[in-house]
């Protein structure tokens with residue numbers, strides 16, 4: 001690694017959405033242009049350019065009560081192992097410190113190798129699962145639409161802080177729906193390659209599984225979900241229903257916890273959003 005090599009980190013704007021999408025698509029990630037527009041409009045996004053091409057990125061998204069999420073840490077293969085990710089995450093941490101924010105992220109195994117030495121410590125473990133087609137599509141049943149308010153309130157209880165701007169924006173997208181039944185509620189939204197389900201809050205694993213089952217029978221996939229690993233009954237149920245684990249994510253925090261999380265979600269909003 002050339003830690004002292006001069007690199008010109010720049011702050012990106014909404015006009016960079018297409019270039020940023022090329023970078024995340026290259027890594028096979030599911031974010032679409034709407035996701036990038038949200039980061040670029042609502043967050044602070046840093047990047048590195050080589051001529052006209054964006055070769056690296058990272059985003060800092062502020063939530064409420066002094067919390068923020070770092071995500072979209074991407075370095076194109078030919079620029080890796082030159083300290084770029086380290087410096088981009090450092091830029092996010094500096095911006096967060098300036099604003100008095102505790103930062104969180106959900107790390108891929110390669111990402112965790114970068115963040116550990118920077119001082120991030122592990123919290124929750126997640127598993128990304130994918131379903132191509134449900135095993136049984138014979139019976140579909142109607143699903144009740146729920147309100148953004150119901151989801152925002154329950155998500156706030158779980159996270160310990162309010163994510164109204166994010167969840168309202170998700171809910172307003174044309175391909176999104178919020179559905180609930182029997183103590184469970186979730187949001188389904190479009191991604192680049194698959195529909196994404198989450199956050200998912202429920203009183204019991206069987207309610208969470210029943211809601212997922214109803215969703216996958218009622219629309220066309222494929223689907224992705226980021227399940228909380230310690231929700232073992234839920235994870236086992238998904239695997240029995242044909243979902244495949246794609247990769248682990250490790251939730252990490254920089255700085256002391258400033259909020260008290262409430263109920264444990266069954267699935268999160270996505271590793272890029274927490």
Ligand SMILES: CC(C)(COP(=O)(O)OP(=O)(O)OC[C@H]1O[C@@H](n2cnc3c(N)ncnc32)[C@H](O)[C@@H]1OP(=O)(O)O)[C@@H](O)C(=O)NCCC(=O)NCCS
Nearest residue numbers: 001074075080081082083084085086107108110111113114
């Ligand atoms: C993970 C990623 C962002 C790292 O970017 P990078 O610019 O190569 O990272 P850095 O050069 O700052 O790495 C700093 C240190 O982290 C560790 N590290 C980085 N990538 C690693 C990997 N793939 N495996 C193991 N350790 C790794 C090394 O200790 C490295 O120091 P070294 O090169 O002196 O050995 C890049 O590989 C990438 O874009 N991967 C695909 C997307 C992804 O997983 N992003 C992370 C999301 S959480």
